[in-house]
Amino acid sequence: PRQESFTRYNDECFTDGIKLGEIKFSESEKLVVCAFKASQPLSERSGKKAQYEKGKKILKDSQSDAGIFIFYDRQGNFRFSLIYPEVVGNRRQWSNFRRFTYFVRPDPEFTNKTFLQRIGGKDNDGGFSSLDKIKEAFSLSAVTDIFYKDFFVEYNKIVEAVKKINKSVGQEKARDFVLLFTVRTIFLGFIQKRRWIGNDERFIQNLLKEYENKYSGKNLFYERWLNPLFFEALNSPPGKKAAYKDNEFSAETEKNLQMAPYLNGGLFKQKTDYDDQEYFIPDKEIREFFDFLFSHNFTIEENSYEDEDLQLNPEFLGIIFERLVNKSDGAVYTPRTEVDLMCRLSLVKWLEKNISPAIKKINLYELFFREGEKAEDQKRGSFSERETKEILGFLENITVCDPAVGSGAFLVGMIQVLDEIEQDLKLRIGIKDIDAFERKKRIIAQSLYGVEVKEWAVWICQLRLWLSLFIEAPDEMRNSFEPILPSLDFKVRQGDSLVQRVGSKSFPVSGHAMVGETVKRKVTQLKNLKNEYFGNKTPIKEWEIRQRELAIYDEILQSEIAEETSVLKSLKNAKPEKQYTFDDLDKKTEQTEFNFNKEKIEQLESEINELRDQKQNIRKDKPLIWNIEFAEIFVESGGFDIVIGNPPYVRQENIVDPTGKIKDKKEYK
Secondary structure, three states: OOOEEOHHHOOOOEEEEEEEEEEEEEOOEEEEEEEEEEOOOOOOOOOHHHHHHHHHHHHHHHOOOEEEEEEEOOOOOEEEEEEEEEEEOOEEEEEEEEEEEEEEOOOOOOOOHHHHHHHHOOOOOOOOOOHHHHHHHOOHHHHHHHHHHHHHHHHHHHHHHHHHHOOOOOHHHHHHHHHHHHHHHHHHHHHHHOOOOOOOOOHHHHHHHHHHHHHOOOOOHHHHHHHHHHHOHHHOOOOOOOOOOOOOOOHHHHHHHHOOOOOOOOOOOOOOOOOOOOOOOOHHHHHHHHHHHOOOOEOOOOOOOOEEEOOEOHHHHHHHHHHHHHHHHOOOOOOHHHHHHHHHHHHHHHHHHHOOOOOOHHHHHHHHOOOOOOHHHOOOOOOOHHHHHHHHHHHHOOOEEEOOOOOOHHHHHHHHHHHHHHHHHHHHOOOOOOOHHHHHHHHHHHHEEEEEOOHHHHHHHHHHHHHHHHOOOOHHHHHOOOOOOOOOOOOEEEOOOOOOEEOOEEOOOOOOOOOOHHHHHHHHHHHHHHHHHHOOOOOOOHHHHHHHHHHHHHHHHHHHHHHHHHHHHHHHHOOOOOOOOOHHHHHHHHHHHHHHHHHHHHHHHHHHHHHHHHHHHOOOOOOOOHHHHOHHHHHHHOOOOEEOOOOOOOOHHHOOOOOOOOOOHHHHO
């Protein structure tokens, strides 16, 4: 079709509007293609809202079913977006839209490889032959499939190389070690995307290039160059030299490492049984992984329900890692749409249940669920000032746990929903809020917990939480002399959520609820210590806090043993009281009381032996025990407010026993 001027849509932000054409797939399906020049330089984050609004207006005016919108700047950067109205039944909703975007840069070193594959390459199966095919080209699942396929090849190549060159490492340890390397490298991709190391968006690639100019093929890059970057430069305050007097860096690189941001938070602390084993990765495999990974464009932006960047964003990586590590178990990443819905519903139901006097349901639903895209279409619920403050109080103190947290989709979903609703409520009553970084940090500290059975899954979930914070960190924070990221060791715990077995016994989550005031005080002190550890405000180490957890649990067990031993002693010393009645009835009464005491004594002896068994074995082979790991939750509150996540969609007999604690499947029934 002939091009058409769209200058009527020009404004101070966009000029040179042009309708490149339109495609009619059928009488009921039409796609319009438009382009505009942006007056300001474009980036992944700049001008997104204005571009979105422009596209939606054009679709409404033209009554088109979808549109491809190209916004470009003088430097050659462009955003390539598909926008279409949501369809309910056979009707389009002109108030709700979805946008899917590729952001592309002219520099070939930064070109989005995924964009080239999906829009112009062989992976775009079927081309633009139908609107469904176009939507497929902009589909997050399709983009994920392509990236995952290549990622899995590169990942396996490194695993095989690590096994070959490190003779003592087994298959599982090699996979976990390589996974740790890829997690750290990807996080570096986000760090350098913000130019936080040497003001260089290609710092890690240039570091490898500098190394290869000196020592190509020597297999020293991981040990002599990456380790100082990981464990010193990113894990110490600015000003401290990495590998002081024992490095081969250029003066410029040494300075850049010296002034690298103090991230801390756990990812760049040496991991026991991995970083202390002198494992390393050959240069060739590192170079090939870098070539693959950095041919894709990183974006420091969380996707939302209506707006998705089809690049290496935090959610995209969560999907990739969950596929990678859960492939053999058939686990599936829960799409954000479902995560968002479940988070909002669970919060509404919890508020319904706990707020007294009750707030009308319709107001809560209007607060948490939007009516449409336009601000004038929104119903945000009607609340008095007292009700607003009460809801805020509940939300600011809520505790949420995902007992099979995976890559952290539900925890990140909760961050987004809680942050949105709290901002809304505070605005209504004139409370000035803190910046996004501190808000989200407080939500993680106060409200979010997770459990995963495998150590690598804990790393990935922590990465997702760190990324959700890092993208909000103000630029001046890069020079902080305090650790930027919180320590998440006591927020996301490793362990089997379903099986609590100590020694030869299994016991319920709700056990040991009744504790004395002394224990409660110690739990409160432990809670405060964990909060200080989260904010990197205490010199106390992780292992010391774990020992305090065990000591409190040990005290709880000893208290119960003492109490039940006292009752047992009383029963053993007690004699049945003489009943003044007929002889035969008297003997029957004595026998009944004797039998009752005997049964009670046997029961108490069994319980005491079980408690002693737990006490004896708790430090030898400790599983995840909810009352230990989350003592501050169970002792102070009796449990979490909300437990959320995806259940296993299989019969209970088919649930895998990942830790080998349960041999007899009958015990599950």
